[in-house]
Amino acid sequence: MKARFDQAAQSVIDVLHEFGGAWLFMGKVIRIYRRTHGYRKAIIEQVAEVSTRTMSTVIFAGVFVGAILVLQFDAMLRRFDAQALLGGLNTSATIREVGPLIISFLLAGKIGAYTTAELASMRVTEQIDAVESLGTDPIQYLIIPRFFGIVLSSVILLSIGLFVSVAGAVLVAQAFSGMNLYQYIASIPRFAGAWTLFEGLVRSTLFSTIVATISTFKGYTASGGARGVGKAVTQSAIYINIYIVLANFISTSLLEWIHDFIYW
C-alpha cells in the first residue's frame, strides 16, 4: 500500500517537475527571442510550413464541426420552437469554444507530435549538441522558429477553420433545418460579437502556446535513443491534451468573470 502511495506521489512530483520545467523553458525561449529577435526569416518559413501542412485537416474538420453543432443545436432548439436562434448559438459556440479547442487538438496531433519527434531525434543523434558546439544557440536556431511558427500559424488556422466551420454550418442548416442564409445570419449578432472573437483569439493563442511549449520542451530535453524519442512524443501528446483541457477550464472561468466585470 505504501509502495503504491509512494509511486503515485512520485508521479505527481514528476508531473509538477515537468510543468515547472516547461514554464522555465518557455521563459528562456521568450527571453532569448527578446534579446536576439531570433531568425525572423526562419519564423516566417515555419508559419508557412505549419499553416500549409495543417490547412487541409483544419478545413476538413472545420466543415464537420460546424455541421455537427448545427445538428445538435437544431435538435434541442426544435423542442422549444427556438430555431431562429440556431445561427447565433452555433456561431458563438464555434468561435468561443469548439473552434479553438479542435484546432489546438489538431495542431497537437499533427504539428506538436512532429515537432517533438524531430527535435528529440536531433537531440539523441547529437545534432543539437553539434549546433551548440559550432557556436550557435540551439534555442535561437531551432526552437524559436518552431515555437513562434506554431503560435502564429494557429491564428491563421483558427481564422480559416472558423470560416469553413460557419460555412459548413450554414449548408447543413439549409439542408436539414430548412433555414435560409438570411435567417441563419440574422441571429448571429445577438450571441456573437467582438467579445466572442476576443475570447476565441485568447483561447486559441493560449492553447497553441501550450502546444508550442510542450512539444519543443519535450523534444529538446529528450534522451535515451529511439526509445527516448518514442517516450518524448507520447509524453508530449499526453501533457498537451491535459494542459489544454485545464487551460480551457481556467480561461473560461476567467473570461466569464472579466466579461461580467466589464459589461455589468
Add this chain to the structure above:
Amino acid sequence: MSIRFEGVHKAFGPKKVLDGVSFEVKKGEILFILGKSGMGKSVTLKHIIGVLAPDAGKIHVDQYEVSSMFTEEGSELLPKVRQRCGMVFQHPALLDSLTNFDNIAFGLRTPQYREKIGREPSESEIENIVLEKLGLVHLDPEILPLYPSEVSYGVQKRVSMARTLAPGPDYLLFDEPTTGLDPLSTASINELIAELSRSLKVTSIIVSHDMACALSIADQILFLDQGKILLMAPPQEVVRSKIPLVSEFFQETLSLLPPDWRFE
C-alpha cells in the same frame, strides 16, 4: 595554450560519472581517452565545449574558465571557447534539413566566425573553405549538393569532420569517431585523424576504444574508470603498466596487431 581539468566532479542522478578528474593537455599534443563504456569519456569532452556543466571543479581552455560560464553573464564568453574547439561527435550529427555543403559551411555563418575574421565572409570565401576542408577529408565535391541521408555513413562521418575543421579550431575533440564503421573505414578514419592532428598542428583529444590507434598516434593516453583517472602516461609507459584494466586493454589490442608488431 592548454586544456586543464582541476578536480572535476559530475553526477547524473545517483551515478557519479566524473569523480575528481584532473589532467592537462598541452598545445599540439594528441591525447587519447580510453576506458569502458559509460565511464565518463564523452562527458569529459562535452565539459570542454560547455555543453555540460560540472557539479564541482574547474575546467580551463586557454585563459578561459569554462566552468564559470554557466551563469547569465558568464555565458557570453562560451562562444569564444567553442570557437577554439571543434568537436566530432559519435554520430555524424549532420543537420538533416541542410545539404552537405551547408552543413560544412554552418560554422562559417555564425557570429563567432564573423568576429574571428573581423567581417562577414563572402559566399565565394565560404565555398573555397568548404572545398579545402572537403579535400582534407578526402571527399569529392559531388557530394556537396546532396543531403546527409543520400550519402553513406562513412561519408557522413567525413562530412562531419570537414564541418568541424571549417572554422579553423585550435583544439579538435573526437568522440568515438569510428563507432558504427566497418574495419576498413575505421582504419581510414584513424589515419585521417592522425594526419589531420599532425598536419594542422592542432591539439587533439580523442575518446576511443581503439588502443591500437592510440598506441600508434597518441602523445598521452588517459584511462578512465568509474569516473576516476587510472593512468595518464605516454604509450611507452602504458604498454608496461601492470594496472589490470590497462593491461587487459593492451592484451586485447595485441591480438589485433600484426604478429611482428613492436612498439617504436
